[in-house]
Amino acid sequence: MIKIISRKSDLAIIQSKLVGNAISNFRPDLDIKYIYKDTRGDIDLSTPLSKLPEIGVFTTDLRKSLIDNDADIAVHSWKDLPIKLEKGTIVVGTLARADMRDILLIKKNRINLIKESKSIEVSTSSPRRSYNISSFLIKATPFDLNTVSFKDIRGNIPTRLNKFIDGESDGIVLAKAALDRILENSNKDLAQKIINILQETLWMVLPLSENPCAPAQGAVAIEVNESRGDIIDLVKSINHSDTFESVKIERDILEKFGGGCHQKIGVSNEKTSFGDILTIRGITDDNIILDTRKINRKNKKEVSWKSINPSNIFPLNLETYNIFTRNEINENIEQVSHLKNYNILATRGNVLNKVSELDSSNNLWSSGVKTWFTLASRGFWVNGTFDSIGEDQDPSINFLSKNKKWLKLTHEDSKEFFIKEKLPTYRLIRNKINEDLSKKTHFYWMSGSAFLYALEEFPDISSQYHSCGPGNTYEIIKKNVTEDRIKIFLSYNDWKNEITNE
Numbered sequence: 001m002i003k004i005i006s007r008k009s010d011l012a013i014i015q016s017k018l019v020g021n022a023i024s025n026f027r028p029d030l031d032i033k034y035i036y037k038d039t040r041g042d043i044d045l046s047t048p049l050s051k052l053p054e055i056g057v058f059t060t061d062l063r064k065s066l067i068d069n070d071a072d073i074a075v076h077s078w079k080d081l082p083i084k085l086e087k088g089t090i091v092v093g094t095l096a097r098a099d100m101r102d103i104l105l106i107k108k109n110r111i112n113l114i115k116e117s118k119s120i121e122v123s124t125s126s127p128r129r130s131y132n133i134s135s136f137l138i139k140a141t142p143f144d145l146n147t148v149s150f151k152d153i154r155g156n157i158p159t160r161l162n163k164f165i166d167g168e169s170d171g172i173v174l175a176k177a178a179l180d181r182i183l184e185n186s187n188k189d190l191a192q193k194i195i196n197i198l199q200e201t202l203w204m205v206l207p208l209s210e211n212p213c214a215p216a217q218g219a220v221a222i223e224v225n226e227s228r229g230d231i232i233d234l235v236k237s238i239n240h241s242d243t244f245e246s247v248k249i250e251r252d253i254l255e256k257f258g259g260g261c262h263q264k265i266g267v268s269n270e271k272t273s274f275g276d277i278l279t280i281r282g283i284t285d286d287n288i289i290l291d292t293r294k295i296n297r298k299n300k301k302e303v304s305w306k307s308i309n310p311s312n313i314f315p316l317n318l319e320t321y322n323i324f325t326r327n328e329i330n331e332n333i334e335q336v337s338h339l340k341n342y343n344i345l346a347t348r349g350n351v352l353n354k355v356s357e358l359d360s361s362n363n364l365w366s367s368g369v370k371t372w373f374t375l376a377s378r379g380f381w382v383n384g385t386f387d388s389i390g391e392d393q394d395p396s397i398n399f400l401s402k403n404k405k406w407l408k409l410t411h412e413d414s415k416e417f418f419i420k421e422k423l424p425t426y427r428l429i430r431n432k433i434n435e436d437l438s439k440k441t442h443f444y445w446m447s448g449s450a451f452l453y454a455l456e457e458f459p460d461i462s463s464q465y466h467s468c469g470p471g472n473t474y475e476i477i478k479k480n481v482t483e484d485r486i487k488i489f490l491s492y493n494d495w496k497n498e499i500t501n502e
Contacts, residue, residue: 002234005035005062005071009156011178012036014185015220016075018095022238035071037061059223063089066225073231074223077178078216081223083251083259092232093222093239094247098177100213100268102129104137105164105201106171111143114170118146123153123160123169128214131264132281133173136210140372142379157182158190161197176205177218205384207369209293212266212279215250219243242271249278257284265290272389274298274470274488293490304465305442305487308499312441318492323450325429328353329412333425342407345391349374351409351425363404367391367471388490390471392418413449417472437461444468444495448476455480467495 002023006016013036020032038061059081065071067088078094085091104122106114114120120137124130130150138145151169153160157178164172183191222239224231246269251259253267265282275297280290315321333354340361346352347367352375358364364380366372368388375382391408408419412427428449437443437458445451445468455461466477467487477486489495 001031001033002073002231003033003035003071004073004075005037005065006075007062008036008038010182010186010190011077011157012075014181015077018181018185019073019075019220019222019238022095023234026237027234035065037065063223066223069225072224072228073235076221076223078219078221078247079175079214081216081221083255085223088226089223090226090232091221091223093235094243095220095222095238096240097243097246098218099180099205100218100270101176101208102133102173102206102211102213103176103179104133104171104173104204104206105198106204107165107201109200110170111202114143114145118144119149120145120147120170121149121151121168122171122173123151123164123167124173125152125154126173126214127262127264128266128282129173129211131283132211132266133206136206140204140210140369140376140382142376142381158194161194165197165200173206175213175217202381203383204381207372207385207387208268208270208277208279209369209387210281212268212281213250215254215267216247219247246271246276249276253280270389272470274474277389277490294494295488295490304485305499307501308442310500312439313496313499314435314437314440314443315492321446322431323433323453325431326350326411326426327429328426329424330354332423335423336409336425339407339423341404343404345386345406345408345419346371346375347408347410347414349378352378352380353425386471388469388471390469390474392471411449415448415472415476417475433457441465442467442499444489444492445473445477446492448473451477451480467499 004016004020006012016034020034023030024032059074059076062071062074062076066074078091081091106120120141120143122133134148137148153163153169153172155163157174160172160174179194183194222235224235249269250267254263254265257263257265263282265280265284268279270277270279275295278292278294278296280292282290284290310316336352336355337357338359340359342362343365344358344362345365345367349371358380363383364375366375366382366385369385372382372385406419406421408414408422409425410422412424414422414424416422430453433454437454438460440461442465443454443461445466451466451468451473462481463485465485465487466481467489468474468477469490470488474486474488489498
């Protein structure tokens with residue numbers, strides 16, 4: 001028999017059973033017994049989380065059960081574990097990570113008050129969230145906000161949601177993984193209560209580029225007594241190595257700044273097909289501002305991408321990058337206002353030009369944060385973004401979106417990729433390319449259409465070096481250029497800075 005211990009919260013019970021199911025799938029001969037226990041963090045719900053004096057307030061009591069051999073495995077939300085574990089126990093495994101991001105909920109019945117006051121109060125006990133989302137919300141919401149303030153809130157997910165919906169705060173921020181797991185795995189009564197609350201709100205999935213998660217958010221830690229070799233081997237057999245690696249990277253970085261839930265620092269390590277995207281944002285105890293987002297590449301192709309003379313790159317700056325003029329397709333723009341029950345992907349900020357509003361049954365997604373801010377400035381509520389890493393990246397939408405079809409608002413000649421259905425709201429009119437691109441060696445493309453136009457005019461550039469962001473543009477370029485001459489960057493500025501410097 002394997003004894004699994006966890007906290008008594010709905011989420012903790014769900015996570016312990018996810019681990020138990022994984023063990024049963026690997027070793028169906030083993031019986032599983034579940035033990036649930038209140039921890040100090042569960043009992044003290046009045047002290048703000050960042051001010052609790054004891055390290056491991058949600059985990060120490062469970063750890064003691066491992067030391068005393070009252071349990072074989074302790075299951076935690078990994079972000080609750082102290083950065084440094086005391087001797088006696090070890091985390092040796094995890095399951096595949098759930099959504100790393102946070103989700104913001106705002107009460108629908110507070111929208112008019114928010115607009116009138118140009119201020120919003122958000123419930124959260126996380127200094128990381130308070131620091132990172134305050135400036136983001138001013139640009140990401142269509143409310144013309146002047147101020148964002150925060151109010152402490154404690155308790156498990158259902159408790160916090162009830163406090164929020166009955167209280168005076170306008171919004172609340174939660175770990176999306178926690179909400180998703182409860183909705184997918186809890187009893188029907190609890191799930192329906194949460195659904196009823198969510199239907200009273202507008203929701204927004206916060207992008208990791210602006211609000212990186214708490215290290216290990218969305219990951220489950222499987223802790224064991226370090227002397228139990230049999231249990232260690234069992235847990236290692238169900239370990240999800242990619243998640244384990246990302247969590248270690250995130251926690252090691254936070255440790256350099258002191259660790260702990262009081263830190264105003266988010267760290268995310270996203271696994272992608274082209275490498276790991278590492279994002280660090282926040283401020284240290286010494287008031288050092290952290291703002292890093294970079295790719296740690298699987299295949300490093302450096303020699304041909306360093307110390308490039310600026311005269312050999314295209315475009316040299318974005319001000320002169322004027323390959324297309326965009327003409328609106330009025331008859332299709334009219335259709336947009338009549339769309340219902342869609343997940344709508346806006347590929348550029350201009351795709352909703354001349355559209356005053358969308359039907360409330362739709363969810364609106366942006367290709368990147370810049371497009372998000374443009375849409376918000378024009379009065380649209382944006383539910384989330386692909387964060388400029390391509391529409392093939394799973395946006396991990398929740399139950400409010402999963403039954404809606406996807407539709408992409410784009411230009412007339414866009415290629416078909418992962419989102420098949422499209423509605424073109426503009427067409428591209430080619431401008432004359434005034435530079436001799438045959439004399440350039442390194443290119444950055446903002447779109448596949450621009451690359452194909454340039455290739456048609458200057459066929460020899462196929463043997464040169466090409467860069468772009470992740471996603472559809474990359475898919476187009478790699479059909480015409482060998483992969484050793486393509487390199488993905490997160491932005492034009494990243495590309496230009498890297499290739500023109502040592």
